[in-house]
Amino acid sequence: MPKESNVYFKKLIKEDSILEIYENISKNVKGNIGLKVHFGEKNNKYFIKPNLMKSLVRQLDATFIETNVLYVSDRRYTDSHLKLAKKHGFTYAPIDILDDAGEVHYKVDGNHFNKVKLGKNIEKYDTIISLAHFKGHALSGFGGAIKNIGMGLAAIAGKMDQHASTIPIFKPSKCVECGTCVPECPGNAISLSPLKIDSKKCIGCGKCIGICPEKAFRVPWGSTKSNRFMERLVEYAKGVMQYINVVFINVLMNISKDCDCMSHAHEPFVEDIGILASEDIVAIENASYDLVNKHLDSDDAFKEVNNVKARKQIEYAHSLGMGNKEYNLIEV
Ligand code: SF4
Ligand code: SF4
Structure with missing residues (x-):
């Protein structure tokens, strides 16, 4: 593996930009394509709006893919989840709630897990495009590509495994x-x-x-259970990537300290930055993290807003051989 990975960057956040930046990571994208998005919790206003990805979805004939969540919410059950997604504008392509059909287990060689429990319908896809909203998260400091596929593709049992002891x-x-x-x-x-x-x-x-x-x-970080949640998240992402080709787009806009799972997320704490794309999950997360810090002239902006040393996600993913921390940021 080369020592640095390419991360493509476009400042202008609009529908054409996503299509344009995607072209740089498209060479291995083939077959039946699932676009992993987040439909947004009821009353959340910061999730990535479906109009931004319309051209990409139509060009690839992609399916929106998601899983049901662990907690009481419209997103807990498939029927109400689908209704909410449609209400939020995800109407122009099929939606597949992957765990509606049950779960599938894949082996992973981790320190916490030897298997990951994912939504069963993941087996139908040849390529997954992770289209992640890069923003904060109370437990993991930030939520980007790692969280989008690690937690976001897990079946309920997998989500429980990751959250245990937090x-x-x-x-x-x-x-x-x-x-x-x-x-x-x-x-x-x-x-x-x-x-x-x-x-x-x-x-x-x-x-x-x-x-x-x-x-x-x-968050109970700093105890003997320090960083456990982030490590579990990363191992789930690794479990996905071992079996399916995944490429990554991170959208850095409306960056609240809170996840899109929150009904009433806090106002964004940094201006909109742009869109990034890469075939390397570690490089794109590191580049996204660095750009937020750079815009705020901070050493660790997510530590400031969420009191979590969230670069741990990136360090741990790198230690598991999931990608390069070093990257070439290529403006397109
Ligand atoms: S973490 Fe807090 S909000 Fe979530 S279930 Fe526990 S007590 Fe409730
Ligand atoms: S939200 Fe209010 S009731 Fe709940 S812990 Fe905070 S101060 Fe206490």
Whole structure:
């Protein structure tokens, strides 16, 4: 493998730009193509809008692919998930909720897992294009290509495997009992007076960490379980990539500290940056991370907003041989 990988970059974020930048990573794209997107949680306004990818989808005759989520949401079950996707404008191509047909297990040689549990219909695709919104995430610091295919293609059982042991730490002295977190908890795990998390109900989704205005919850990094969630995410992405050809497009716009899984994500904390494309998942994540830092003149912007040293995702993926950290940024 060469020491550096090409990452293509286009500042202008519009429909034609995605098609143009895609041409640089298209040489091994063939067969039945699934475009892995995120349809956006109800009331989320920052997910990548379907109009931006229309030309690409039509040219490739691609199918939108997704999986159902772990928590209480319209995206939990296929029927309501499909309705929400259509309401959000994903109407011009077929949609395949991969785990509606069950799950398939692939071997992976990781430190946490020896197999990954993915949505069964992934078997129907020859190539996956990961079209990821690069933004923050309460548990993993940022969510980009690794999260899009690692968590985003996992069946429910796979999502549970990745989230296990990530119950947030709660600091009672910070809590003012405003109650904001209670109805937002998808596991119905939080009760008030005094506030308690029921560890049997908590699914480790991290929503409370992003929602609490007093910052009373935090990720349990720094403990003996430090970084476990990010490593698990990466191993799932590796499991996907060992069996299916995947290429990557990251869109750096509307970069909130929160994931598109949040109904009411915080306002973006950095201006829109552009679109990146690469055949190398490590290189594109590193280039995306660096560009956000550069725009804010920060050493680690996602550490500042989410208190997570999120470059761990990139370092770990590199250590598993998934790609190069070094990259050539080629403006197109
Ligand atoms: S949102 Fe924060 S301050 Fe409000 S009840 Fe929940 S933990 Fe306490
Ligand atoms: S992480 Fe927080 S929001 Fe998610 S299920 Fe657990 S207590 Fe609820």
